[in-house]
Amino acid sequence: MRKAFARTLLGLAAKDDRILLLTADLGFMVWEAFVEKYPKRFFNVGVAEQNMIALATGLAESGFFPFTYSIATFAALRPYEFIRNGPIHHHLPVRVVGVGQGHEYGNAGPTHHGLEDVGVMRVQPGITIIAPADAEQVCTAVNATYDMPGPIYYRLGKNDSIAVPGLNGRFTLARAEVLREGDALLWVTMGSVTVEVAKAADLLARNGIPSTVLVVASLNPGPEAELADFAKRFPLVITVEAHYTVGGLGSLVSEVVAENGIGCRVIRRGISSMLSGVSGDQNYYDSLFGLTAQSLVELANQEL
Amino acid sequence: MKQTTILPGQLRRHILDQSKRANVGHIGSALSIVEIISVLYSRILRIPNPKDLTRDRFILSKGHAALTQYSAFYLMGWLSQETLNTYCGNGTLLGVHPDNALEGVDFSTGSLGHGLAYGAGSALAARLENSPRNVYVLISDAECNEGSLWETVMFAAHHQLSNLIAIVDENKQQALGRTKDILSLHPLADRWRAFGWDTVEADGHDTVELTRIITAFDKSSGPPHVLIAHTTFGKGVSFMEGRLEWHYLPMSDDQHRQALEDLGEGP
Numbered sequence: 001m002r003k004a005f006a007r008t009l010l011g012l013a014a015k016d017d018r019i020l021l022l023t024a025d026l027g028f029m030v031w032e033a034f035v036e037k038y039p040k041r042f043f044n045v046g047v048a049e050q051n052m053i054a055l056a057t058g059l060a061e062s063g064f065f066p067f068t069y070s071i072a073t074f075a076a077l078r079p080y081e082f083i084r085n086g087p088i089h090h091h092l093p094v095r096v097v098g099v100g101q102g103h104e105y106g107n108a109g110p111t112h113h114g115l116e117d118v119g120v121m122r123v124q125p126g127i128t129i130i131a132p133a134d135a136e137q138v139c140t141a142v143n144a145t146y147d148m149p150g151p152i153y154y155r156l157g158k159n160d161s162i163a164v165p166g167l168n169g170r171f172t173l174a175r176a177e178v179l180r181e182g183d184a185l186l187w188v189t190m191g192s193v194t195v196e197v198a199k200a201a202d203l204l205a206r207n208g209i210p211s212t213v214l215v216v217a218s219l220n221p222g223p224e225a226e227l228a229d230f231a232k233r234f235p236l237v238i239t240v241e242a243h244y245t246v247g248g249l250g251s252l253v254s255e256v257v258a259e260n261g262i263g264c265r266v267i268r269r270g271i272s273s274m275l276s277g278v279s280g281d282q283n284y285y286d287s288l289f290g291l292t293a294q295s296l297v298e299l300a301n302q303e304l
Numbered sequence: 305m306k307q308t309t310i311l312p313g314q315l316r317r318h319i320l321d322q323s324k325r326a327n328v329g330h331i332g333s334a335l336s337i338v339e340i341i342s343v344l345y346s347r348i349l350r351i352p353n354p355k356d357l358t359r360d361r362f363i364l365s366k367g368h369a370a371l372t373q374y375s376a377f378y379l380m381g382w383l384s385q386e387t388l389n390t391y392c393g394n395g396t397l398l399g400v401h402p403d404n405a406l407e408g409v410d411f412s413t414g415s416l417g418h419g420l421a422y423g424a425g426s427a428l429a430a431r432l433e434n435s436p437r438n439v440y441v442l443i444s445d446a447e448c449n450e451g452s453l454w455e456t457v458m459f460a461a462h463h464q465l466s467n468l469i470a471i472v473d474e475n476k477q478q479a480l481g482r483t484k485d486i487l488s489l490h491p492l493a494d495r496w497r498a499f500g501w502d503t504v505e506a507d508g509h510d511t512v513e514l515t516r517i518i519t520a521f522d523k524s525s526g527p528p529h530v531l532i533a534h535t536t537f538g539k540g541v542s543f544m545e546g547r548l549e550w551h552y553l554p555m556s557d558d559q560h561r562q563a564l565e566d567l568g569e570g571p
Contacts, residue, residue: 020432040432046462051421051455058425061411062357062433066425082452085415086422090404 001157001192002030002099004135008142009067010034013041016065016147022056023069024049026099031069053079056094057086065093065147071105072098072114072155080120087151088126095146097154101131101191102242102271103285104158110274113285114155118190118219119247121153128173129219131155133194134162136169141217144171157192164194167215174221176230182210185300186234186264188227190216190249193242193286199293204300211300222252228260236303238267242291245270267303269296309346310379312338312511316540316567318375318388324560326392330400332538332550333369336475336508337442340533343514344440345376354382354408360437361410361426365419366444366473367401374398377408417450419443420470424460427468427528438467438523446478449487454499460528461500468528469521470501473508477537479551493532501530508533541566 010033013019021034022043035042045052049070056066068075075098076083087094098117105112121129130145130152132138138156145152170177179194180187180201189197194215201211214230216223231237237257239250250268257266271289286292290299315338323331344362351359364373374391377383390396397406401414411422423441430437447453460468474492476483483489497503502521506513514533521529537551538544541563555563 043428043463045459046455048455048459050417050452051424051459054418054421054452054456055425055428055459057411058422058427059429059432060425061422062426062429064429064432081415082418082421085412085418089412 001132001135001138001160003160004138005097005142005154005156006030006034008139010037012143012146013038018063018065019146020059020064020066021069022052022066024052024074026070049074049078050082053082053094053096054086057090057092060087060092060094061090065095067095067097069097070099071112072100072117073112076117076120076153083127083151084124088124091126091150093147093149094151095154096151097156099156099158101155101157102193102291103282106281106285107279109279110276113274114243115271115274116244116247117153117155118243118249119251122220122247122252126150127220128152129155130217131190131219132171132217133167133191133215134164135160136163137167137171137217140169140171144173155191159192162192162195164198164215166198167194171217173218174223175218176214176216176223176226179213179215180205181212183212184209185211185236185238185304186230187211187213187238187240188216188249188253189213189240190219191242193240193291196291196293197240197296200296200300203293203297209300209304216249219249219252224256227253227256228262231257231262231264234264236265236267238269238299238303240291240296241270243270245272267299269299307346308380310342310376312342313567314379315342315372315375317564317569318378319371320555320560320563322371322375322388322391324555325389327554328392328400329550329552329554330368330371331555332477332544332547333366333444333475334372335539335541335544336535336537337369337372337473338539339509339511339514340442340471340473341372341376343511343518345380347515348518349440350437358435358437361423361439363411363413363419363423363439363441364402365413365416365441366447367413370400370402373402373409382408416444416447417452420453421456423468424456424465427460427465428463430467431465438469440469440471442471442473445472445474445476445483445489445492448472448489448492457496457499457501464526465528466526467523469518469523470528470530472530472532473535474532475535475537477546477548477551481548496530496532500527502527503530503532505532505534508535509539
């Protein structure tokens with residue numbers, strides 16, 4: 001998704017000279033084309049994320065759309081107070097771009113794992129949160145939102161080769177996208193793990209268990225009304241996210257179900273804790289936390 | 305552009321009266337920056353009106369001294385006496401720390417270590433737009449404890465943001481004691497200098513000297529500028545000068561009377 005994001009921003013920069021790009025010294029093989037084309041609109045601020053966000057706040061107050069870029073933990077957590085007091089409080093169009101959904105940075109270890117970025121942003125009412133599921137949805141989502149008022153958090157995946165079959169880049173702010181339809185259960189998912197959910201739904205369908213898959217890329221504003229309408233039609237909802245089960249999509253769905261008095265069960269599949277003393281690649285972690293198509297099929301069979 | 309002259313004595317009078325009326329503290333920090341605020345609004349800042357996009361920007365990064373800025377707004381004619389009298393009331397725009405919802409406040413502050421970076425972003429924006437506007441940021445000496453401040457110090461020097469002017473209110477006092485006892489900043493000027501800033505020291509209560517130095521900064525090329533303004537916490541009120549408790553305490557009636565007498569003004 002990183003390269004898709006970079007391509008999209010390059011295209012937007014050509015038609016909107018208010019776009020600036022700031023990075024805290026990350027983006028090798030991502031930003032070269034932008035730097036070459038717009039050297040005066042690119043700033044590597046060094047390894048200094050707090051300064052990056054506050055600089056962007058100052059730039060945005062003068063009318064620019066500064067995009068700030070780093071790995072999700074460094075982009076969202078290190079300068080969190082600066083995001084809160086800067087663009088959120090001042091309602092300025094700073095864009096915080098965090099890369100690495102869940103364990104995508106695998107062997108790099110927990111400092112690089114994006115486990116709670118959506119959660120910490122969701123508690124701030126004044127920031128739009130976009131977490132696309134694949135490269136094509138990145139393009140649509142960024143084109144649709146880049147010049148919205150107020151700040152935006154974009155949660156990007158590392159992998160550019162993921163394509164969610166049937167999603168076709170669909171994105172509408174505050175809406176969910178329907179990916180599969182079936183009446184046995186409802187899956188609600190966000191981010192690149194969507195591709196695993198789609199596979200799980202297809203495997204189940206082949207075994208006579210058709211399910212519905214909703215993809216949520218717009219977390220704030222979220223598709224609350226739509227989620228409620230769907231949840232009412234199913235006895236079982238399973239949320240799937242490469243994120244802590246607290247604070248992210250699972251929490252959003254649970255809030256909607258509880259607040260609307262809907263009688264379905266909600267099972268939140270995601271990351272339960274930050275591991276120490278073990279390391280591995282993304283597949284290793286995803287297997288541990290049951291974020292693969294096979295474990296999702298097992299979960300559905302067990303719970304239905 | 306017509307310049308209004310704001311006298312330090314006028315600012316002190318409003319600071320004392322409003323602190324007393326609202327029964328709040330932070331008086332010592334407000335008094336130490338009086339001459340700096342007086343010089344900035346009377347002689348330096350080019351603000352045709354607070355909504356003008358081409359105006360110079362000013363960020364009170366040590367937001368806990370906002371009362372000095374509100375008093376200046378009143379004397380500039382941007383704020384009515386009625387509004388000034390809402391300071392620290394319920395539903396007011398005039399809280400202890402400045403909020404940019406109030407016309408004249410360019411950025412909200414209160415949490416230390418933010419303002420210089422807002423200013424650097426604003427100065428960079430001016431450069432990108434080929435605008436001659438300058439950006440002034442008033443920070444506290446204890447704010448130099450914040451690591452984020454030094455991130456910005458490096459950035460501004462690297463990019464030679466000559467239109468960025470920092471003023472350090474070196475009043476030697478912080479929340480729980482003297483800066484030299486809590487986290488030594490010595491040698492403060494040399495530290496800024498070593499980071500590549502054009503660094504000048506001055507008596508922060510000498511309005512002529514402050515005006516001369518800030519006016520003389522080359523704001524069109526070269527490094528960013530910092531003026532280390534040596535000030536006295538609680539300046540002008542005998543029983544507040546250099547006394548930590550005036551970071552917190554409101555005044556009694558007798559103390560308010562005594563403070564006004566120190567200013568040479570009756571109640």
